[in-house]
Amino acid sequence: MGRTEVVSRALSGDIRAVSRLISLIEDCVPGFEGLYSEIYPFTGKAHVIGITGPPGSGKSTLVDKMAAVCRERGKTVGIVAVDPTSPFTGGALLGDRLRMQRHALDDGVFIRSMGTRGQLGGISRATSGAVDVLDAAGYDYVIIETVGVGQSEVEIASIADTVVLVQVPGLGDDIQVIKAGVMEIGDLFAVNKKDRPGVERVVAEIRIALELSSVASRGGGGTSRIAGSAGHHGVSALGAAGSEREETVDEEAARPCWHPPILQTLAETGEGVGELFDACDEHMRYLAGTGELDDRRYRRARSETMQIASGRIWRGLTDDRGAFAAAEELAWKVARREIDPYSAGNELYEMIVK
Amino acid sequence: MMWNIKQGYVSLAMQRLRRLVHVYVGGIVELNQSNLKGELDRWKSTTYGKTCARFPERREKFEGTSGIEVQPVYTPLDTEGIDYLEDLGFPGEYPYTRGVQPTMYRGRLWTMRQYAGFATAEESNERYRYLLEQGQTGLSVAFDLPTQIGYDSDHELALGEVGKVGVAIDSLADMEILFNEIPLDKVSTSMTINAPAAVLLAMYIAVAEKQGVSPEKLNGTIQNDILKEYAARGTYIFPPKPSMRLITNTFEYCSANVPNWNTISISGYHIREAGATAVQELAFTLADGIAYVQAAIDAGLDVDEFAPRLSFFFAAHNDLFEEVAKFRAARRLWARIMKERFGAKKEKSMRLRFHTQTGGSTLTAQQPDNNIVRVALQALAAVLGGTQSLHTNSRDEALALPSQESVMIALRTQQIIAYESGVADTIDPLAGSYYVEALTTQIEEAAADYIRRIDEMGGAPMAIERGFIQSEIEESAYRYQMEIESGDRIVVGVNEFYIEEEPPKGLLKVDPAVADLQCKKLADVKASRNGEAVEKSLEALKAAAEGTDNLVPYILDAVREYATLGEICDTLRGVFGEYKPSGAY
Amino acid sequence: MGDSMGTDTGRKIRVLVAKPGLDGHDRGAKVVARALRDAGMEVIYTGLRQTPEQIVAAAIQEDVDVIAMSILSGAHNVLFPKVMDLLREKGVDDILVVGGGIIPDEDIPALKECGIADIFTPGTSTSETVKFIEENVKRRS
Structure with missing residues (x-):
């Protein structure tokens, strides 16, 4: 398969071509940008759903069941399952597929496992690339599954249209959602393993946390996001800067608001998964109906553009031997307390821009 | 504390x-x-x-293997905390550290029970009769994987597997051939069957009926231990809850109808083979045992009704003293758990009786005759540890299914230990060794600590669901492999003392035609049985599964009508669903 | 932010570790999976009871360089060749396929004949397996 052929075949949904194209982008092979530009016009059609939650919350099983619901409804789905790459060896054990293998022979379900490959946050640029390839290849839904540690929840929100935060009773850290301050990014909450004791408590805790976060996000002046509130969810969902949040506040009054529903699921048996899927669809209708979808996608595009640009700049810096040597030397000076990091940074900047 | x-x-x-x-x-x-x-x-x-x-x-x-440091020398200082009467006692008395029977091997030697079965029921039947003629005292049936996972031989997933690791059983017709001319009231039969254990037990009962042997005369064991399947062995069918129901159903049914049957063999063997250390093997097995006892109590059974029929199954590996200490610690810890945690009153409920198999994973494909020596050492550990029955592996098992000649050497190994070594002439001969007593206590305490951690997670089923037990086992397996590769651990013939050798000859092969033959037999059974009666019995089973009745009588009815194993399991799959692995991976 | 900007890019060897057939003994498969991970590879583990069709479909979707299969039940003579046939049927010729498990020496020539690159029997060190894969992967870009 030549590269041009890869693109045309991927766009027609050829599985091997889709798969190879994801690799080419993931590996950043020379010229992959060109391939990207060929598929990009065909993206933007899929509903991108991000699923994140703590280890052991049953995300993979939930995704497996969501894929089944998808198929029952005659839709196709691409799944990108992200697992951490070992920072020590660069290798990764990607085990999410294990729970989804029954879909392996169904052409309407495409599953791809990815390592974070050194991306601090957990969601790599490559993930975004894989999502775009699957989108362009015509999958109706693209589900990204990632373990919720550190920054990845926030990053998933920068790619997904709908973010599902999965919680589970009995992990001993029920209120971790609140502590981590990631409530804002959840468009939907799935309390999985609902047959376990303590499920009501987790639901109540999420409800309270949602109220608190909604109060906090408007400086105590806003009303609750729950129960008939005017709170507008999704504003901060993109993890965008505070100034952006201000920009959208004015429009809020005019828009209907989204109250993140809290659903109970039992992924093992599939109970509640249909409802979860309905809620995702409902969220998409809300996004499309209010114009919020365009906002979200604009912000995604913006953050990607910035990231790619700064990535190029950084690579330019590290590729330039002279600059890199200078950077290393400056770093030593900072470490020895001879200069401060800001001065060093400025010096380096001057040198490169010049 | x-x-x-x-x-x-x-x-x-x-x-x-x-x-x-x-x-x-x-x-x-x-x-x-x-x-x-x-x-x-x-x-x-x-x-x-x-x-x-x-x-x-x-x-x-x-x-x-368990990371317990071995001192250069042991002295009375190492045993000073041990109270003889409290912690050791006498054979046949609580806490059974020294053995579960008063006379142990002075009265009757352990049961020499070679795990066997391959290809068709006809060929396996022939091997059983050969083994009984050779002086073996109990049967141990190995089933092929489709049987273990509840698929008939003509199922898509049975491709290439029929008759490979054991005998293929599709219906009562196969079971009748398997035990042809073997009087079921005279032998004790152990069946390595877990997820569909109730079905195979029902078939055994039905064969006995045809021989004119009533159920109360039957002796034997079904493994019936699903938790270790999730954690280590992989031949599960249903999710945990209905699986636990099937298990407690067999407890209940057997205590009323098949009183001498061991209704479960709580197995550490496969946990050990998957890579666990001796301490982990003990801890995870007893944690599983606790879960079964709790489940039966929760189902309304009286602990002293079913506990006497619980049995255990451990591995014996090469570290002789660690293994002996493990067996002694197992008896003591289980006795204490049954008495103090579950309030058992009957002495029989507190006795940990166990079968041992020598460690399959310790066998090497290199210089396979060396395995005879390994097996002898491991068998010695099992006997010094007070096992009730023993399977000795054959030297060629790292290469293929054992040949008849290899099986004979393995059996002879047990007989030499029994009749020539003198170790069976006194009870618990290593007791009082400063080293063995200290190690027994250390292993018991380390296992109790693991059990505490598992209790804190909500018990063994939760610890398995979280992947805790699996990842502990995987960690140990990986460490062991790395020790071999770094040369830190020497395996004779593998990373030291190797030679160039000719590929071994005379390995047993299962004829691929077995699968076709088995499928033909299956078709014949389906053609000759009363289809309407089969359907009716399966419908009744389905209704019972949806309700709360004990399922064993319904399974027995279906079996008698020659419903196949696959049909019965599919009926239950329809109600219960199938288990999806979760955990560390 | 520099270090998060994808300095760790470029090809990594991707390996599908699979257990065809019904046997549940995955100790070896898991040890090998970890060893490959520790050698810097990306390892996709499919779990137990995989049909040849599922293995091939997963290998294609995951775009792996290597399929590593392990069988201890004796079903290798049926299942390994089936995987190779399916790969050929799909026109896949750039995946290195290796096998392991309890496989008698006398079976190995026929398995190699059908396209399995090598068979690792009990006692093989994981470093040998790693080295073989590193030296024999077909795709390098």
Whole structure:
């Protein structure tokens, strides 16, 4: 398969071509940008759903069941399952597929496992690339599954249209959602393993946390996001800067608001998964109906553009031997307390821009 | 210690306390011990220390598989916390450290039970009769994988597997052939079957009926241990809850109808084979045992009704003393759990009876005759540890299914230990060894600590669901492999002392035609049975599965009508669903 | 932010570790999976009871360089060749396929004949397996 052929075949949904194209982008092979530009016009059609939650919350099983619901409804789905790459060896054990293998022979379900490959946050640029390839290849839904540690929840929100935060009773850290301050990014909450004791408590805790976060996000002046509130969810969902949040506040009054529903699921048996899927669809209708979808996608595009640009700049810096040597030397000076990091940074900047 | 008291392990807490007190006051109060301590220190710094300085020992630190450090020498100081009557007692008496029977092998030797079965029921039947003629005293049936997972031989997933690791059983017709001319009231039969255990037990009962043998005369064991399938062995069918129901159903049914049947063999063997250490094997097995006892109690059964029929199954590996200590610790810890945690009253409920198999994973494909020696050492450990029955592996099992000649050597190994070595002539001969007693206590306490952690997670089923047990096992397996690769652990013939050798000859092969033959037999059965009766019995089973009745009588009805194993399991799959692995991976 | 900007890019060897057939003994498969991970590879583990069709479909979707299969039940003579046939049927010729498990020496020539690159029997060190894969992967870009 030549590269041009890869693109045309991927766009027609050829599985091997889709798969190879994801690799080419993931590996950043020379010229992959060109391939990207060929598929990009065909993206933007899929509903991108991000699923994140703590280890052991049953995300993979939930995704497996969501894929089944998808198929029952005659839709196709691409799944990108992200697992951490070992920072020590660069290798990764990607085990999410294990729970989804029954879909392996169904052409309407495409599953791809990815390592974070050194991306601090957990969601790599490559993930975004894989999502775009699957989108362009015509999958109706693209589900990204990632373990919720550190920054990845926030990053998933920068790619997904709908973010599902999965919680589970009995992990001993029920209120971790609140502590981590990631409530804002959840468009939907799935309390999985609902047959376990303590499920009501987790639901109540999420409800309270949602109220608190909604109060906090408007400086105590806003009303609750729950129960008939005017709170507008999704504003901060993109993890965008505070100034952006201000920009959208004015429009809020005019828009209907989204109250993140809290659903109970039992992924093992599939109970509640249909409802979860309905809620995702409902969220998409809300996004499309209010114009919020365009906002979200604009912000995604913006953050990607910035990231790619700064990535190029950084690579330019590290590729330039002279600059890199200078950077290393400056770093030593900072470490020895001879200069401060800001001065060093400025010096380096001057040198490169010049 | 707090936990031990809270969980009811008063005696284990006392044992720890006594040890602490001895360590603390021993040196002050007891002059002799104080002298000993001083003398030991002197020896360490002079005689021993000087030699070590001149000729360093082979390694910096000696350790058993479980990471327990092995001292250069053991003295009475290492056993001073042990109270003979409390912690050891006498054979046949609580806490059974020294053995579950009063006379042990002086009365009757252990049951020599070679796990066998392959290809068709006809060929397996022939091998069983050969083994019985050779002096084997019990049968142990190995089933092929489709049977173990509840698929008929013509199922898509059975491709390439029919008759490979055991005998293929599709219906009662196969079971009738398997036990042809073997009087079921005279032999005891152990069946390695788990997820569909109730079905195979029902078939066994039905064959006995045809021989005119009533169920109360039947002796034997079904493995019936689903938790270790999730954790280590992989031949599961249904999710945990309905699986536990099937297990408690068999407990209940057998206690009323098949009273001499061992309704479960709670198995550490496969946990060990998957890579666990001796301590992990013990801990995870007893944690599984606790879960079964709790499930049966929760289902309304009286602990003393079913507990006497619980049995265990452990591995014996190469580290002789660690293995012996493990078996002794197992008996003591289980007795205490049953008495203090579950309030068992009957002595029989507190006795941990176990079958042992030598360690399959310790066998090497290189220089396979060396395996005979490994097996002999492991078998010795099992006998010194007081096993009730024993399977010795054949030398060629790292290469293929065992040949008839290899099986005979393996059986002869047991017979040599039994009749020539003299180790069976006194009970628990290693008791009182400073090393073995210290190690027994250390292993017991390390296992109890694991069980406490598992209790905190909500018990073994939750610990498995979280992947805790699996990842502990995987970690140990990986460490073991890396020790071999770094040369830190020597395996004779593999990473040391290797030779160029010819590929072995005469390995047993299962004829691929077996699958076709089996499928044909299956078709014949389906053609000749009463289809309407089969359907009716399966419908009744389905309705029962949806309700709360004991399922064994319904399974028995279906089996009698020649419903196939696959049909019965599919009926249950329809109601219960199938298990999806979760956990560390 | 520099270090998060994808300095760790470029090809990584991707390996599908699979257990065809019904046997549940995955100790070896898991040890090998970890060893490959520790050698810097990306390892996709499919779990137990995989049909040849599922293995091939997963290998294609995951775009792996290597399929590593392990069988201890004796079904290798049926299942390994089936995987190779399916790969050929799909026109896949750039995946290195290796096998392991309890496989008698006398079976190995026929398995190699059908396209399995090598068979690792009990006692093989994981470093040998790693080295073989590193030296024999077909795709390098």
